[in-house]
Amino acid sequence: MxxxxxxxxxxxxxxxxxxxxxxxxxxxxxxxxxxxxxxxxxxxxxxxxxxxxxxxxxxxxxxxxxxxxxxxxxxxxxxxxxxxxxxxxxxxxxxxxxxxxxxxxxxxxxxxxMLPGRSLYELAEAGATIDDGPARYDLGAALAAVHRVTGDRFGYEGERASGATWSAAFTAMLDALLADAADWDVRLPVTPDRLRTLVGRHAGALDEVRRPALLHFDCWDGNVLTAPGPDGRLRLSGLVDGERFLHGDPLLDLVSPLLYRRVEDEPEHPLLRGYRAAAPEPLVLDAAARRRLGLYRLHLYLLMTVEMPSRGMTARSHPGRHAQLAALLDAELAALGTD
Structure with a gap:
């Protein structure tokens, strides 16, 4: 290989x-x-x-x-x-x-x-013309079911970043990424102090999350398997690559499925319709929830930037990826800084 x-x-x-x-x-x-x-x-x-x-x-x-x-x-x-x-x-x-x-x-x-089906990413790369709405609806319902599972602390298991509150765990997760950036000499478009200040400013919104729900974290299209259902429409056939799981805010799991987009701006997206239909409680996207979603996108784009050298990628070898992530980080920083 x-x-x-x-x-x-x-x-x-x-x-x-x-x-x-x-x-x-x-x-x-x-x-x-x-x-x-x-x-x-x-x-x-x-x-x-x-x-x-x-x-x-x-x-x-x-x-x-x-x-x-x-x-x-x-x-x-x-x-x-x-x-x-x-x-x-x-x-x-x-x-x-x-x-x-x-x-x-x-x-x-x-x-x-081995589960049946092909990933949404694979289908898109193949140029397939499909209606993936039913599969994304199923994904929303599946995430709602997973989120009913509760952990005993926030964050990751083992010796990795965690905390007694969601703000403490999220801050520890951010600190770990900033330490990784220093280890790998990754230049970020924002200083660590500014990031920490921003997260601290929104700690109250983070601590509205009181229950550590089980999260997949990495439900981008490559980890969502689909196959035709009995009616021929594309349905969810599997969630794979669960190794990055943690416990925290269910909203965190609504970021990767709409990668590079803002889920709160698409209230009728099939993912959200499926989630609302299966969730035991209403999905509330109020001002505090929107701030948290911004923080979660910030964390994801930071992670995707920091992981580049560990995957053999640099700003020179992958300039498009680096520039895109820098622009996305800037946009989230600007939005969070004015809230």
Whole structure:
């Protein structure tokens, strides 16, 4: 496979066979396999086993690979997320966890069942003319179901950024990204002090969130699988890549599905219609909610900027991405600064 990121590693079919047998036993046979593209963190392959099962192998970055602070332990986190959703929101289609293991030579890996369908991103890249409204409606309903699951603290699990309140956790998440930016010598279009001051200014809006809901965080189109339903319309068939999950404000999960857009400006978007139909409480997009959404977009664009060198990208090698993120950050900073 072509290694797209320093966090990914090349695999051979012999490597895949070894990891499959370490997962399912020495007599398990691989009939066919190949790499899955689209992600920039782990190495991912699809596998067809001799017993006709289709599975997905996800291999974590090698030990010692420089990562962002929130990316530590993501393989175990993904297994945890899928199990949580399967147990507490079983109506939401997530891959079944088949094996989570470690090996002295290969490190950590995860094997899940392979869900049917193609991602919304893949369909768009293929130039398919489709009505994706029903699938996005289903995504909204699925997120509402996931958000009914409650954690015992805000933020990430383990030793990563977290807090007793949402403002404390969100501030810790921001501080971790700023520390990553310093480590990787990433130049930001705003000073750390200005960012911290801005978040502190809106701490009251953040602390209107009193319940740490389970969040996927990364529901961009590449992680949303779809397939035709019985009526031929495109429906949700799976949520994948749950390794970045955390607990916090449900509004955070409405940012990535409308990447580079403002969900509050599209109240009749199918995602919101599906969410409203399934959520146990009304979806309120008042002034405080809009400020929080602005903070969450700011956090996401900051993350996407800071992660660039860890993925082998620079402002020189990817000038379009860098310029777009800088402009988006500036727009959110300006909007939040005038609220």
């Amino acid at each position: 072509t290694v797209a990121s320093p966090t990914q590693r090349p695999l051979t079919t012999d490597d895949v066979t070894y990891l499959v047998r370490a997962s399912f036993g020495p007599h398990t046979r691989v009939r066919d396999c190949g790499p899955l593209t689209g992600g920039g963190y782990a190495t991912v392959w699809w596998i067809l086993l001799a017993d006709d099962r289709r599975v997905v192998l996800k291999l974590a970055p090698p030990a010692g690979t420089p990562l962002l602070r929130y990316e530590r332990g993501l393989c175990a986190a993904e297994a945890r997320y899928f199990r949580l959703v399967a147990e507490q929101a079983p109506e939401v289609p997530v891959p079944p966890v088949l094996h989570h293991g470690t090996d002295p030579a290969y490190g950590e890996w995860l094997v899940t069942g």
